[in-house]
Amino acid sequence: MVRAVAAMVELRSISKVFGNFTALQEVSFEIKEGEFMTFLGPSGCGKTTCLRLISGFDTPTKGQVFIGGKDVTFDPPYRRDVNQVFQSYALFPHLTIADNIAFGLRMKKVPSAEIKRRVDNVIGMTALEQFVHRKPAQLSGGQRQRVALARAIVCEPKVLLLDEPLSALDAKLRTQMRVELKQLQKKLGITFIFVTHDQEEALTMSDRVAVLNNGRVEQIGTVNEIYYKPATRFVATFIGETNIIEATVLSRGSRTVRCRLEGGLELEVASVDPTHEGKILLSLRPEKVRLSRNKPEGRNVFPGRISAEIFKGAVDDITLVVEGGLELGALLTNDGQEEYDFHEGESVFCRIQPEDINIVAS
Numbered sequence: 001m002v003r004a005v006a007a008m009v010e011l012r013s014i015s016k017v018f019g020n021f022t023a024l025q026e027v028s029f030e031i032k033e034g035e036f037m038t039f040l041g042p043s044g045c046g047k048t049t050c051l052r053l054i055s056g057f058d059t060p061t062k063g064q065v066f067i068g069g070k071d072v073t074f075d076p077p078y079r080r081d082v083n084q085v086f087q088s089y090a091l092f093p094h095l096t097i098a099d100n101i102a103f104g105l106r107m108k109k110v111p112s113a114e115i116k117r118r119v120d121n122v123i124g125m126t127a128l129e130q131f132v133h134r135k136p137a138q139l140s141g142g143q144r145q146r147v148a149l150a151r152a153i154v155c156e157p158k159v160l161l162l163d164e165p166l167s168a169l170d171a172k173l174r175t176q177m178r179v180e181l182k183q184l185q186k187k188l189g190i191t192f193i194f195v196t197h198d199q200e201e202a203l204t205m206s207d208r209v210a211v212l213n214n215g216r217v218e219q220i221g222t223v224n225e226i227y228y229k230p231a232t233r234f235v236a237t238f239i240g241e242t243n244i245i246e247a248t249v250l251s252r253g254s255r256t257v258r259c260r261l262e263g264g265l266e267l268e269v270a271s272v273d274p275t276h277e278g279k280i281l282l283s284l285r286p287e288k289v290r291l292s293r294n295k296p297e298g299r300n301v302f303p304g305r306i307s308a309e310i311f312k313g314a315v316d317d318i319t320l321v322v323e324g325g326l327e328l329g330a331l332l333t334n335d336g337q338e339e340y341d342f343h344e345g346e347s348v349f350c351r352i353q354p355e356d357i358n359i360v361a362s
């Protein structure tokens with residue numbers, strides 16, 4: 001018999017109003033067991049509010065919260081199989097690292113032999129062996145971060161909530177901790193819900209990302225979907241660099257539409273959606289603009305002039321002027337091949353695959 005597997009966490013038509021301000025509006029999504037889900041969005045978009053409704057530190061104005069298939073909308077935090085790692089880590093300064101980690105289990109009156117076994121296990125997992133007798137003040141930011149994580153996972157919650165846990169770390173440590181966190185999550189198989197406003201952080205660690213804006217979910221998808229198939233202008237511009245271009249649909253083929261871009265350039269754009277008609281908005285990632293000196297074969301080939309070139313190490317950031325004065329950004333990898341080494345003032349041919357252009361909602 002096939003049994004439907006309930007989502008580990010589900011928010012169903014959630015709205016949250018503070019006074020006369022709506023912080024979340026009709027938010028619905030499901031998070032699967034063992035998934036690394038990230039809430040990504042600018043400051044004030046409602047990420048922390050979402051997290052607080054899942055942890056039980058707050059209740060929704062409307063809608064329901066389910067954890068493990070059970071309606072927990074009005075259950076207090078201690079009745080939910082959820083643990084949280086805070087931005088500030090919230091460690092007890094007077095306790096040693098080992099005692100900080102054991103604290104939650106002692107509160108739950110877990111037998112001491114079991115506490116020792118579980119604490120030793122997470123200390124190994126988070127590489128904290130040499131610090132167990134120190135106090136939090138004697139650790140670096142990254143080490144403190146690991147203690148906060150160890151303290152949360154030792155309780156073996158089904159869901160771990162992480163509210164910008166890397167924000168206090170310097171850039172290098174942040175990058176390192178991203179990899180460690182992701183590896184740890186895979187090893188533990190716990191559902192992680194991670195909050196950040198840093199798109200790079202979201203792209204490196206998550207299985208799926210929910211992009212929030214103004215209290216609404218703009219898009220939920222895998223990191224690839226969010227990056228390569230952004231649904232809205234906001235998602236396309238918030239994550240990575242993109243060219244946003246206004247266009248008009250001229251005609252429809254079986255899998256593409258022919259569009260006239262602002263300035264007059266005509267291009268074919270992948271589309272099977274019949275609602276794509278009249279005025280539309282296009283998103284084009286700069287690394288998808290191919291340049292060459294000789295005219296290439298294929299569709300969507302057009303001339304352009306390089307009006308600016310900025311060297312950025314691994315890549316060159318290029319501005320092109322094409323038909324009708326339209327400016328397009330292009331990114332080229334600096335791999336040392338002269339064939340792809342273009343300079344300001346040069347005339348070039350541009351080529352864009354129809355499927356590399358996305359029609360986005362405004």
Ligand SMILES: Nc1ncnc2c1ncn2[C@@H]1O[C@H](COP(=O)(O)OP(=O)(O)OP(=O)(O)O)[C@@H](O)[C@H]1O
Pocket residue numbers: 018019021023041042043044045046047048049050197
């Ligand atoms: N208790 C409250 N009373 C009134 N307004 C609140 C309350 N809590 C949050 N808000 C408002 O709700 C909105 C969403 O807040 P939230 O903390 O969820 O944002 P966020 O996306 O986590 O932002 P940040 O990245 O800055 O932490 C904000 O405009 C905030 O001012």
